[in-house]
Amino acid sequence: MYIGIDIGGTAIKIGLVDNEGNIVYKKQIDTKAQRGYSEIEKDIISLIKSLLNIAEDNGSRVKSIGIGIPGIADPEGNKVIYCTNLGWTNVPLGENLKKEFDIPIYIENDATVAGIAESIKGVTKGYKNSIFITLGTGVGGGIIIDGKVYSGVHGIGSEIGHMIVGENFYDCNCGNNGCLETFSSATAVIKYAKKLIEEEQCETTLLEKVNNDLMKLNSKIIFDSAKEGDQLANKVVDRMVRYLGIGITNLINVLDPDVIAIGGGVSKAGDFLLEKVRKEVSKYVLFKEVKHAEIFLAELGNDAGIIGAALLSEYK
Template identity: 40%
Template sequence: MKYYVGIDLGGTNTKIGLVDEKGNIIFTTIVKTDSMEGFSETIQRLSKILITQIEGTNVNFDNVVSVGVGVPGPVLNSRVVKFWANFPWKHGMDLALEFEKNLGKPVKVDNDVNVITLGEMWKGAAQGYKNVLGLAVGTGIGGGIIVDGKLVSGEHGAGGEVGHIKIEPNGKLCGCGQKGCWEAYASATGIIREANSRLAINKQNLLYEMTKGRDLEAKDVFDAARKGDEFSIDIVDYEAEKLALGIGNLLSILDPEIVVVGGGVALAGDFLFDRVKEKLKDVAFPSILENLKIVTATLGNDAGILGAAYLGMM
């Protein structure tokens, strides 16, 4: 049996896992990334943890074929991180080389949402499909595009940076500094902004009662809406409309077989997605929506590890 390592390198925590060629997980472990200690130091420490973990299993390190890594940020040539989101590390570092020096195995790197999408294609909600649009709707909106089984990573590693498509000319200010970005409206952050903006002038609603005296979360809006709060249902409709606007654009361009949605907002489930599907009829052609599947990601935290392992395998 052959084995593959998957690493999901995050700003706070890093997930490390070992997977067999069939996608069975041998182990996963979560460690603090502690990127402040420096690039080489961190990669060396993570590599040592990985090797120690593998020694604790029945798997011989010689049978580990390759290593895949997902990182938050654009990646060039499956190796070089063009710039780091949330890491105090130098831009343009060859992360694959650094792991290769420590592990002596071939390493491939890609953007974390791209990698998650690969994972969902290999072992999750998009199993059996080859043309997949993956979306991670949380603090921001990330995307992963798979065409014919392969990632569209882009010339500058920015393929699938769908959170920053503009859905409204000169629209809401986004964290990126530009205006009208999709994620300024449809991410969890977008929901919170919209809810707070509406709450500023309307306090006669359940959402206000529920969140009085604390910070509002996107989940509160869905919870209140499920309880019948019209004020919150309106915000869910707003969210569905904005999600549909971006998804519709992606469908018109890519015409995928399946859309897999992960991230915190996806936890709202059909309560949200039934509305999104309804709104999609106004912004995408019927022929594109024919038999289209829009599903929730199923692998959760394992998606990054499985996807990274699969990336190394490709």
């Protein structure tokens, strides 16, 4: 049995997971990030203790504890180096948990653990080399090479969203300009749509759909409008897909994976998005006569973070 913890900006999810990636028990509490790191750590310790008791009552032994975070950890899993959503910098989460529990502790980026979950029970199952890209508020990624997580020497090896793909009209939160995240995240899609609306570049029904309140505009409305043929919405989507296609092509040309899975909130645009991405990538890949990585939509939903975190030890 394994314990998986998915720490998010709004909720902390924890579960007991078996060897096949099935969740046998799960629990969720509010993160309440404004309380600060120390209080959240206390909650995590309390949750782990409760699940260890449940496992023991059922005659099971917990082999390891894995944690997914919306940030980066050091390669040893002792410290969370950076976690914007929670306001953490160099916090000793792994270090403190290792003192508290005599069980191996592993910490990874949340997109990476979601990618592991897809490898266990989802669309990339059966492939040794896969890339998971999550399109949400930002753009995240997880890379698995020869069945093992690739995080790089310093723990930042799968920061796909910060691949530079072109110049943009606004900077990324990381301080650079041209990051994939500034073109292909939900945030980027909304920003560009607002820019075009304010500049009155194309005809659109978007304003009508949000009752002239651009604060209500979201990526789902934009993609739904694009499907309906809205000129401005399609311009926004085409730009987003162009740069996502460039980013994915770069990954294929450098890493040559078996498969790439796209998840996150934006992926709910479904086949409309998928077919556009596949077409865009086909324009740029090297050696077009050679078979390249297949691109699919991720299959797992909200439980991916728990499953992937739980079995993180098997991918290290």
